[in-house]
Amino acid sequence: MTGNYRLGVDVGGTFTDVLLLNVDTGTTWRAKVSTTPEDQSIGVRTGIDRILNEIPDGSSVILQVVNHGTTVATNALLESKGAKVALIVTEGYRDTLQTRRSQVPGGLASWITWKKPEPLAPLEATIEAPGRIANDGTEVRPFDAALFAERLQTLHKHKPEAITVSLINAFANPVHEQAVLRVLADIMPDIPVSLSSDVLPEVMEYERAVTTVCNSYLKPTVHAYLHNLLAALEGKTKHLRVLRSDGGLSSVALATHFPVALALSGPAGGVSGVVTSIAAQTQYKNLITLDMGGTSFSLLNALQLIIEL
Structure with a gap:
């Protein structure tokens, strides 16, 4: 069936809403179906099929683009259903996630007890990488790949599902993070890795580390979901774009690599x-x-x- 059709999909915790637009005529069709928490892509495809069944020759419609908003990343955070994350930091900075910042939230925080949330990467799964980069990007101490590989052996018992690498001043020079990545590729090749110099190459060590850990925490969940969604939409759309937390849209490849950008999207x-x-x-x-x-x-x-x- 000819025509310029665009589809909008919003997946919530209870319902999945689908809106189809014929750009040439301005005609729209809507459907609301139950969200399928075990695999949200099932609910998305159900909604699409329901709409296409309302259109003459709907089975032959090819969607020019599907713009997709999903709560899969947000819900994984809220429900603590992300991956088991290991963290690689610079020597001497093992407590980065535990120390955090001196500020605590709320106007009453100066005279009430605030219980800090547990870090997404536990201290026992945090490994120190030898070497040091200065804030101007120069190398203070070289990276020791053999020593790091030896230290990395202790991670096997934790069975991490994702790994974060967040080294001091990596925003100024990512060479040590890239060296860590090469060692990880040899020793733990099947585990997804997030580098802070890729995810958030900015100053402020804690913010960069916690954001990159969050990226690792969400990576397996978002990857599995978008993989299933692409399979469910195979042959039905030319482009799939995913809503980001800045209100813009991302390709599936970028959304899979930087899933933290989908939180609160x-x-x-x-x-x-x-x-x-x-x-x-x-x-x-x-x-x-x-x-x-x-x-x-x-x-x-x-x-x-x-x-x-």
Whole structure:
């Protein structure tokens, strides 16, 4: 069947919503089906098939693009269902995730007890890599591959499902992280690795480490989901794009490599929609978006994005 068809899919904790648009005519079709937590791609394909059954010759429709918002990353974080993560740090910085920052959240935090959440990579699965890079990118101490390989043997008993490498000043020079990656490829080749110099090449050691650990925590879950989704959509679409936490869209390859960019993407997509569809076209500018799902509830102020219009 000819025509320029685009599909929007939003997977929530309870329902999966599907919207089909014929760009040439402006005609739309909608479907709402139950989300399938065991494999969200099943619910997505069910919704698509339900819509296509409403269209004459719908079985022959090829979707030009599928734009997809999913809570798979957010829910994995909220429900603590991510991967077992091991962490590689620079010698002397083994407690990076435990030390964190001196600030604690909340106005009452100075006179109440705040229980810190458990790090996504435990201390017992944290290994120190020999070597040191200065903040200007120069090498202070060389990386010792043989010594690191020896230390790495202790990780086998923890059976990590993903590994994070976050070394001091890797934002200035990633050479030691890349050397660690080569050793990991030889010793633990089947385990996905996230480098802080790839995920968040910025100053501030804790922020870079915790973001990259989160990326590792989500990587197996998001990879499995998007792999299943591509299989479910095989032959039905030319392009699949995934909603990011900045309200933009990502290719499947990038979403799989940087799954941390999908966390809280649903509320961010809502803000983008409010800015482009409401604030830009009406007198209303200072707005708040609300996203109520089956797992979480989010409020975001759209003012900052609106100011840029």
